[in-house]
Amino acid sequence: xxxxxxxxxxxxxxxxxxxxxxxxxxxxxxxxxxxxxxxxxxxxxxxxxxxxxxxxxxxxxxxxxxxxxxxxxxxxxxxxxxxxxxxxxxxxxxxxxxxxxxxxxxxxxxxxxxxxxxxxxxxxxxxxxxxxxxxxxxxxxxxxxxxxxxxxxxxxxxxxxxxxxxxxxxxxxxxxxxxxxxxxxxxxxxxxxxxxxxxxxxxxxxxxxxxxxxxxxxxxxxxxxxxxxxxxxxxxxxxxxxxxxxxxxxxxxxxxxxxxxxxxxxxxxxxxxxxxxxxxxxxxxxxxxxxxxxxxxxxxxxxxxxxxxxxxxxxxxxxxxxxxxxxxxxxxxxxxxxxxxxxxxxxxxxxxxxxxx
Ligand SMILES: Nc1ncnc2c1ncn2[C@@H]1O[C@H](COP(=O)(O)OP(=O)(O)OP(=O)(O)O)[C@@H](O)[C@H]1O
Numbered sequence: 001x002x003x004x005x006x007x008x009x010x011x012x013x014x015x016x017x018x019x020x021x022x023x024x025x026x027x028x029x030x031x032x033x034x035x036x037x038x039x040x041x042x043x044x045x046x047x048x049x050x051x052x053x054x055x056x057x058x059x060x061x062x063x064x065x066x067x068x069x070x071x072x073x074x075x076x077x078x079x080x081x082x083x084x085x086x087x088x089x090x091x092x093x094x095x096x097x098x099x100x101x102x103x104x105x106x107x108x109x110x111x112x113x114x115x116x117x118x119x120x121x122x123x124x125x126x127x128x129x130x131x132x133x134x135x136x137x138x139x140x141x142x143x144x145x146x147x148x149x150x151x152x153x154x155x156x157x158x159x160x161x162x163x164x165x166x167x168x169x170x171x172x173x174x175x176x177x178x179x180x181x182x183x184x185x186x187x188x189x190x191x192x193x194x195x196x197x198x199x200x201x202x203x204x205x206x207x208x209x210x211x212x213x214x215x216x217x218x219x220x221x222x223x224x225x226x227x228x229x230x231x232x233x234x235x236x237x238x239x240x241x242x243x244x245x246x247x248x249x250x251x252x253x254x255x256x257x258x259x260x261x262x263x264x265x266x267x268x269x270x271x272x273x274x275x276x277x278x279x280x281x282x283x284x285x286x287x288x289x290x291x292x293x294x295x296x297x298x299x300x301x302x303x304x305x306x307x308x309x310x311x312x313x314x315x316x317x318x319x320x321x322x323x324x325x326x327x328x329x330x331x332x333x334x335x336x337x338x339x340x341x342x343x344x345x346x347x348x349x350x351x352x353x354x355x356x357x
Contacts (some may be wrong), residue, residue, distance in 0.1 A: 002028050002062050002063035002156050002188050002190045003025065003026065003027060003028045003060055003061075003062075003063060003064070003154035003188070004024075004025070004026045004049065004060075004061065004062050004156060004190070005023075005024070005025050005026075005060070005061040006022060006023060006045075006048075006058070006059035006060055007023060007058050007059050007060075007061065008021050008022075008023060008057060008059075009021070009022050009023075009048060009055045009057065009058035009059070009060065010022075010055060010056050010057040011048055011053060011054075011055045011056055011057075012059060016168060018041040018044045019041045019044060019045060019048075019154040019211060019212050019213075020212040020213055021057070021058070021213070022045075022058075022212075022213055022214055023214070024037040024207060024217065025060075026188055026205070026215060027188070027204075028063075028188050029186055029188055030188060030189075030204040030205065031179075031182065031188075031189040031190070031191060031202060031203045031204050031205075031206070032189075032190050032191070032203055032204065032205045032206070032207055032217075033190075033191045033192075033193055033198070033199035033200075033202055033203035033205070033206050034190060034191070034192045034193070034207045034209055035193060035195075035196065035206055035207065035208055035235075035236065035340065036193065036194065036196060036208065036209030036324060037141070037210070037235075038194065040209045040210060040211075040212075041209060041212060042160075042192040042194075042209060042334040043160055043192065044068055045190075045192070045209070046083070046158045046160050046190065046192055047061075048068065049081065049156075049158060049190070049352070050062060050076055050079065050081050050083050050158055050221070051067065051068065051073075051074065051075060051076035051079050051081075051110065054068060054073065055068055056086040057067075059072070060352050061267060062079060062080075062081070062116060062155075062156060063105075063155060065319065067079050074205055080152070080154050080155060080156070080250060081156045081157070081158060082103075082149030082150060082152070082154035082156070082157040082158065082187070083149060083155065083157075083158045083160070084142070084145050084149045084157065084158070084159045084160065084162045085145070085160050085162070086160055086161045086162065086164055086165065088155065089145060090141055090144060090145055090148070090253050091132040091133075091250055092133055092134060093132075093204075094132075095129065095130050095131065095132055096119070096124075096128050096129050096130070096131050096132070096133070096136070096144050097112065097115045097129040097130060097132070099144055099145075099148050100119070100144065100147045101114075101115055101117050101151070102148060102151075102153055103147075103148040103150075103151030103152055104151045104152060105151060105152060112129075112338060114151070115129060116129065118147040118148075118150060118151055121147065121150065121181045121184060121185065122143040122144070122146050122147045122150075122177055122178070122181045123143065123180070124140060124143050124144070124147070125179070128140065129142075131311045138165055138166050138170065138264075139155070139166050139170035139171075139173065139174040141162065142162050142174050142178075143165065143178070143344050145162070146159075146162070146177075146178055146181060147181075148262060150181060150185050150187070154187060155188060156187065156188045156189070156190075157182060157185075157188070157189045157190075158185045158189070158190050158192075158194065158225075159189060159190070159191040160192050161192055161193055162174075162178070162191075162193070163175055163178075163195075163198065163313075164193070164194075164195070171198075175201075175202060177185070179202060183322050190292070191203060194313075196236055197263060199220070200220040200223075200224060200236075200238075201220075203220065204219065204228040205217060205218065205219055205220075206218065206219070206220055208223070208232050208235060209357050210231065210232075210235065210237065215228065215229070215231065215232050216228045216232050216314060223236060224236060224237055224274075225261070226261060226346065227239075227346065229286060229297055229348055230270055230348045232325075233272045233346065233348075235317060237274060238274065238275050238303075238322065238324070239272050239273075239274065240272070240273050240274070240275055240277075240278070240322050241270050241271065241272055242254050242255065242270070242271050242321065242322070243268070243269075243270060243271070243350070244258075244268075244269050244270070244347065245267065245268060246265055246266055246267065246268070246269045246347050247266065248261060248266075251269060251271050251345065252345050253271045254288065254308045254319040255271075255273075255278075255287060255288055255308065255339060255341050256287035256288055256320065256341070257297075258273075258341050258344070258345045259277065259344040259345070260273070260344055260345060260346070260347050261343075261344035261345065261346055262346060263303060265347050265348060265349045268350045269347040269348060269350055270347065270348045270349075270350055271345050271346075272345060272346040272347070272348065272349055273319055273341060273346070274324075275303060275322045275323050275324035275355060276324040277324075277341055278306075278321060278322075278323035278324075278339055278340070278341060278342075278345055278346070279323075279325075279339070279340045279341070279342055280325055280331060280337045280338065281337065281338035281339070281340055282321060282338055283335070283336045283338050285338040285339055285342040286337075286338025286339045287339060287340050288308055288309060288338070288339050289305065289308075289309045289311070289336060289337070289338055289339070289357070290306040290307055290308045290309060290321070290333065290336070290337055290338075290339050291307050291335070291336050292304055292305070292306055292331045292332065292333050292334060292335045292336075292337060292339075293305040293306060293307050293320065293333065294333055295330055295331070295332070295333060296329065297330060298327060299327050300326075300327050301325060301326055301327045302324070302327050302330035303322055303323055304322070304323045304324075304330065304331060304335070305320060305321075305322055305325070305341065306320065306321050306322070306323060307319070307320055308320070308321055308339065311312055319340070323339070331337075
């Protein structure tokens with residue numbers, strides 16, 4: 001099990017910087033998901049770790065050994081790192097067994113037993129061993145790519161959006177098979193993704209990459225429940241933001257007086273809560289009343305846009321909020337309802353969110 005440390009790393013292409021002085025530690029045997037928008041530098045980070053790109057500053061340390069840094073350069077093939085790309089990248093002219101064996105050291109390439117073991121590890125039947133990649137589904141191809149990456153027994157596996165080309169059902173089962181295989185192999189893993197649900201469900205830690213730097217690195221529940229700022233809150237999941245005035249431990253806003261979690265900014269603040277924290281009741285039964293403006297129905301749940309009746313701000317605008325409710329009996333547009341808020345909310349200094357609108 002390898003710890004990995006990225007220390008003060010900066011890297012770019014030519015004169016264009018992509019990552020600026022970033023730090024990241026991944027505990028041996030754990031999985032970290034790096035979540036960021038398109039072009040934020042996720043693949044660049046993996047390329048630096050794998051050794052396909054040299055950082056201009058800082059160092060990369062794998063299992064206590066500096067593999068990139070001032071005066072130090074370990075070539076990719078000597079780093080013992082497995083890499084799974086978005087499209088799998090299987091060799092089309094080789095069978096499944098041939099592809100997997102390619103990841104094995106020379107003397108072991110003929111060991112059919114090890115190939116079958118690896119197929120089993122990624123939850124694929126031995127009968128697929130002699131097929132070619134074009135005779136497999138997308139999910140099966142991704143699992144073969146994972147088996148190939150795991151073949152040499154790497155301590156560290158880098159996964160670059162390996163599930164993004166799969167449909168929803170296949171995506172979930174491939175993700176689970178991957179997670180199981182990584183745990184069984186005891187490998188440390190870094191998963192790059194732009195899918196929030198995937199990051200939250202797959203990883204032990206989630207790292208938010210934005211503007212060339214990590215804005216927050218924390219376990220899924222912490223990063224979702226206690227985002228450090230409004231940008232992270234809005235980036236990771238759906239965030240409802242309303243203006244408020246905070247004093248000790250509580251905030252007053254259009255939804256009533258609400259308890260605050262974590263850091264309390266006093267005075268004029270922006271209040272952040274998740275849409276599932278808003279519960280709909282009969283009119284007069286909640287903290288405030290509201291009228292349903294519109295509804296997006298998803299089957300298992302529905303997102304309801306509401307105009308809060310007490311929420312008229314100084315400029316006369318009505319405060320809108322968004323609630324996520326169970327899909328069984330959602331309200332209808334125009335209906336009057338009561339609103340209650342479950343659990344504490346977060347507050348941020350008002351200036352923090354001015355650039356979100
Ligand atoms: N070989 C290259 N030469 C020059 N610029 C590059 C090169 N590769 C990537 N870039 C630029 O570096 C930035 C980061 O790219 P990178 O591929 O790391 O982003 P990403 O977060 O993985 O994006 P995506 O989610 O779209 O794959 C982008 O602006 C991209 O255009």
